[in-house]
Amino acid sequence: MRSLWKLTFTQAKLYLREPMAAFFTIIYAPMMLVLFGMIYGNDPSPLFGGLGPMDVSVPAYTALIIVTVGLISVPIATSSARESGTLRRYRATPLSPLTYLSAETFVYFAMTLLGVMLLVVVGKLAFDVRFEGNLISVLGGFSLGALSFFALGFFIAGIAPTARVAQTVGMVAAFPMMFLSGAAIPLETLPASVRDFARYIPLTHVVTLLRGVWFGDPWRQHLTEASVLAGMLLVCSMLGARTFRWE
Amino acid sequence: MEATVTVQQIHKSYGQTVAVQGVSFDVHPGEIFGMVGPNGAGKTTTIECVEGLRRPDSGHIRVLGMDPWRERRSLMARVGIQLQESGLPPRLRVGEAMDLFASFYPRTVPWKPLLEQFGLAEKRRTSFADLSGGQKQRLFIALALLNDPQVVFLDELTTGLDPQARRAMWDLVRDIARRGKTVFLTTHFMEEAERLCDRVAIMDHGRIIALDAPEALIRGMGLGKRVVFTMPNGQLAQAESLLRAFPEVEGVETAGERLIVFGRGTHFASVVVRALEQADLPFQDLRTEQPSLEDVFLTLTGRQMRE
Ligand SMILES: Nc1ncnc2c1ncn2[C@@H]1O[C@H](COP(=O)(O)OP(=O)(O)O)[C@@H](O)[C@H]1O
Numbered sequence: 001m002r003s004l005w006k007l008t009f010t011q012a013k014l015y016l017r018e019p020m021a022a023f024f025t026i027i028y029a030p031m032m033l034v035l036f037g038m039i040y041g042n043d044p045s046p047l048f049g050g051l052g053p054m055d056v057s058v059p060a061y062t063a064l065i066i067v068t069v070g071l072i073s074v075p076i077a078t079s080s081a082r083e084s085g086t087l088r089r090y091r092a093t094p095l096s097p098l099t100y101l102s103a104e105t106f107v108y109f110a111m112t113l114l115g116v117m118l119l120v121v122v123g124k125l126a127f128d129v130r131f132e133g134n135l136i137s138v139l140g141g142f143s144l145g146a147l148s149f150f151a152l153g154f155f156i157a158g159i160a161p162t163a164r165v166a167q168t169v170g171m172v173a174a175f176p177m178m179f180l181s182g183a184a185i186p187l188e189t190l191p192a193s194v195r196d197f198a199r200y201i202p203l204t205h206v207v208t209l210l211r212g213v214w215f216g217d218p219w220r221q222h223l224t225e226a227s228v229l230a231g232m233l234l235v236c237s238m239l240g241a242r243t244f245r246w247e
Numbered sequence: 248m249e250a251t252v253t254v255q256q257i258h259k260s261y262g263q264t265v266a267v268q269g270v271s272f273d274v275h276p277g278e279i280f281g282m283v284g285p286n287g288a289g290k291t292t293t294i295e296c297v298e299g300l301r302r303p304d305s306g307h308i309r310v311l312g313m314d315p316w317r318e319r320r321s322l323m324a325r326v327g328i329q330l331q332e333s334g335l336p337p338r339l340r341v342g343e344a345m346d347l348f349a350s351f352y353p354r355t356v357p358w359k360p361l362l363e364q365f366g367l368a369e370k371r372r373t374s375f376a377d378l379s380g381g382q383k384q385r386l387f388i389a390l391a392l393l394n395d396p397q398v399v400f401l402d403e404l405t406t407g408l409d410p411q412a413r414r415a416m417w418d419l420v421r422d423i424a425r426r427g428k429t430v431f432l433t434t435h436f437m438e439e440a441e442r443l444c445d446r447v448a449i450m451d452h453g454r455i456i457a458l459d460a461p462e463a464l465i466r467g468m469g470l471g472k473r474v475v476f477t478m479p480n481g482q483l484a485q486a487e488s489l490l491r492a493f494p495e496v497e498g499v500e501t502a503g504e505r506l507i508v509f510g511r512g513t514h515f516a517s518v519v520v521r522a523l524e525q526a527d528l529p530f531q532d533l534r535t536e537q538p539s540l541e542d543v544f545l546t547l548t549g550r551q552m553r554e
């Protein structure tokens with residue numbers, strides 16, 4: 001237990017010392033929100049069922065932070081720790097792989113949550129964004145989305161032979177998803193063909209689920225999204241644990 | 248007394264490469280045991296099998312009564328390991344590393360005195376990436392001692408260090424042994440093995456080709472001594488024929504103005520000096536050379552050890 005807590009705390013400090021990771025996790029989404037908010041404002045619009053563009057952007061950008069951490073930070077950090085010999089050194093101690101992976105997951109979870117909290121605060125202060133959900137429900141949706149993408153990130157790190165490959169694979173997976181899932185650009189503003197295709201992108205389910213629970217939808221309206229993500233979490237955790245290598 | 252480490256007939260291949268072929272040895276409690284040999288001899292493979300980090304294809308290993316592969320995590324709590332190749336997160340600070348690794352063990356010694364002993368007390372807040380090679384190496388040894396281990400494994404601990412840092416490292420290792428710990432180290436420096444180890448296994452092509460105390464290995468080879476000096480060219484031939492007449496002298500070689508006299512016997516060096524003085528031959532820079540482990544390796548393999 002002591003090692004889990006200490007490792008989590010240390011890795012969190014290291015995460016924040018990495019300027020790029022800290023920027024994209026914590027600063028980037030709130031910054032985008034302010035920028036687009038200044039352009040589009042937050043007046044209710046029929047396009048978003050009476051919500052304003054910034055109201056729907058907050059849960060969408062939450063998904064954006066999730067995919068950034070899950071598919072970019074997790075693969076790079078995990079494979080760099082392997083490449084630098086840090087994991088080799090950990091293996092020469094009684095530290096168990098489960099403790100290591102748990103500590104990492106806690107850190108990514110906490111950092112993502114920190115980014116989301118800042119996003120919400122900025123949204124509230126700058127655009128008085130609406131929130132009509134139940135906090136537990138939103139946290140549940142957030143956790144499901146975040147953990148399933150972290151698991152996918154661990155799997156990418158597990159199969160990639162080097163940190164460079166892990167980075168490339170993560171980015172190639174992440175960028176199209178960001179733009180085609182409604183995370184970066186609302187699906188409502190995209191052509192119908194893209195919207196049809198978006199159903200096959202895992203991130204779309206995070207966006208849809210989060211936006212739903214954010215504005216008070218009951219979970220039974222989002223069973224498809226929830227089961228897709230739960231399935232992804234299960235499969236990717238298994239694959240991630242199986243492919244985990246110390247060196 | 249029961250051996251701290253027992254290795255019987257281990258073999259290990261990587262695909263087509265045979266790294267270790269039938270290695271057996273024991274490490275006794277409290278000794279500094281060294282494995283020396285050229286790069287690629289199989290030292291790292293052997294020591295990492297003993298540490299439980301690699302699995303031999305066949306053979307039997309016990310460390311402190313445990314099977315290192317199957318009981319790795321319990322073994323890790325009782326041994327300290329410095330790896331030939333490893334690292335730490337670049338932005339992790341020295342003090343944080345000690346604190347973090349201390350949390351991995353059920354029982355540890357206070358780490359501040361350890362840092363002090365390794366000359367890293369002022370570096371507590373320095374990031375790993377900003378340490379020099381020698382400082383990194385000392386940090387890794389300090390990390391290996393955190394859990395007050397019974398056995399310490401050191402794989403190439405002085406590679407990349409300058410001669411002065413290397414000597415300082417030897418003192419640190421002797422200190423570890425003085426505190427009652429068993430040390431198992433590998434090195435490709437013959438001099439290091441000779442100076443530091445109670446017993447040495449010489450390894451070549453995945454096999455142990457000799458194993459004994461360094462002095463015993465050298466003595467056992469029946470290797471002679473050498474006397475080397477310089478002399479003006481005109482008188483070299485005279486000195487050579489003069490010296491060849493003595494029964495203690497086994498051979499003479501010239502190289503430029505330098506003369507190398509091979510021989511044996513306790514009085515060999517004084518015989519040479521006295522002969523030169525009596526013949527009034529002016530010699531300079533005279534030194535005697537004792538045979539070393541280097542010569543043992545040369546005799547056994549017909550090859551020079553290279554760094
Ligand atoms: N992980 C590995 N994969 C493939 N070959 C290896 C690996 N580790 C070592 N070898 C090979 O095994 C042989 C012995 O290497 P090693 O045990 O590292 O020797 P040493 O430590 O004495 O330099 C070398 O030929 C080396 O190239």
Ligand SMILES: [Mg+2]
Nearest residue numbers: 290291331403
């Ligand atoms: Mg080696």
